[in-house]
Amino acid sequence: MSDQTAPVSLEEFNHRLAEISETMPKRLRQCAEFVAQNTDRIAVSTVAELSIGAGVQPSAFMRFCQLMGFSGFSEMQKMFRETYAQKWPDYATRLENLRATGDDSPSALLAEFVEAGRLSLENLASTVDLKTLEKAVDVLAAAPMIHVVGFRRAFPVASYLSYAFEKMDIAAVLHDGVGNLNPRHAIRTGDVVIAITFAPYSQETIDLAAYAHDIGSQVVAISDALSGPMRKTDALMLSVSEVDVGAFRALSATISLAIALAVSVGAKRDKLAYGK
Amino acid sequence: MSDQTAPVSLEEFNHRLAEISETMPKRLRQCAEFVAQNTDRIAVSTVAELSIGAGVQPSAFMRFCQLMGFSGFSEMQKMFRETYAQKWPDYATRLENLRATGDDSPSALLAEFVEAGRLSLENLASTVDLKTLEKAVDVLAAAPMIHVVGFRRAFPVASYLSYAFEKMDIAAVLHDGVGNLNPRHAIRTGDVVIAITFAPYSQETIDLAAYAHDIGSQVVAISDALSGPMRKTDALMLSVSEVDVGAFRALSATISLAIALAVSVGAKRDKLAYGK
DNA sequence: TATAAAACAGAATAAATATTCCATTCATGG
């Protein structure tokens, strides 16, 4: 049993887990990994189920609980059940009420988009590729100039990125297609291009990304699938799957990812500047 | 025990509950009401706890479970635990993990924006003024031409609205400020203006809305507060409060509201067209 | 390689929890 006091929140729990899982013996580390991957199940499972999941004996799982600072499994589960209860406000009910009025009434549609946005965000949180995201931030933070391109439904994302960069005094150009000028000559070797495009992919965006790649510029792509036409450009692919409502999507996840990317770049630049 | 088969989803469960709770004896109705109010707790509670909550004996609660079509409490709880697992695709955990790495790491920022977006959406669902929303839809559906205006951080919203209108073959103009032309002469009496602006309010947007109001056009405003400079224009005010992350916001709620508005207008126009 | 300490699996036990049963109370129709 551990001499430390038991975690009382998910934060503390995760912190503790990260802290000690390094030094755990084999079976207990199995438990730690399984728990880290399936935290959500703890509240509603038995020791037997969890230990099978982790591939260990129930007794091993018990030792794990004790190492984490709890007196046993029950106490640990209690914590998870309590924190779970807080999570549900009456949001679900509100949504029901919005929906209640009819199929294509404004409020029903709003409810759909709100729920789609929420699902997309939750999905984003669990599927985003952190490695690639960090790499993209590094690349962008070092770029002498950032080119942002995205048309049609990707355009709002592109314009918001530009706004964010501008606000943080980061050199960036939004390629907005005004005047049908050929924008590629503005891109110099070493510049970085952020290309945003969703199926059906717009040709201008693909062309610009391909050109950038040809002249040796790095491309960061925000798209709705890992494959797709951006593959060829060796882009750092950030994929987002948005939940559709009919023929439209709310862009919540995409915009969140974009703004997080932009702000991260800003933060990184500050750090580099102070580092010098 | 009921002769009917047991519900296998939350929907079925709720339906059944509504159906039979009318005709239940006193104690069992207490159970029904408590369960309806605390659906979320079932997965993580014991019969004893729930029956105390409902103010009945455990045996009464058992009878309730059987009336609902389950063999007993365990089976009912099983259903809730299973649907819970889907609803909770360890989103909370992932978010924790994202956050765990550090304060301004990309993943931590992303987690912040995702959470901010989620909160904003939930907030939107419970605070939006449905009356005004429906009125706005009516007005826009009848407009010969829709003008969309919004600059700086409102511009992504404005551009997405235009995209949606275009896709639905609805006549709309995006006033994007290119060329610094004075756009007001494009607005005719009877046209409707959608003005999007957040504090600090951009002068161009306010001016355009004021002009539109002067010539007798209706204004629909999407903004972050009910008061603010749009008040004077007699606008239909749709207010959205977004949760900020530092100096930025993810726009999730605003965009969701905007797209719901646009699609509603599209649906309404279809209805009017078929009606004729 | 020998030895001690730690980790482990599996079975045995303890505790918690669900479920049933039955005596009592309450409501309903004659």
Add this chain to the structure above:
DNA sequence: CCATGAATGGAATATTTATTCTGTTTTATA
């Protein structure tokens, strides 16, 4: 107002689930 059946409360029981214990295996150390 009584008789009958439904509804109820509470305790007894059955079942599930957590926890501990012990002999064995693995691992680290000298």
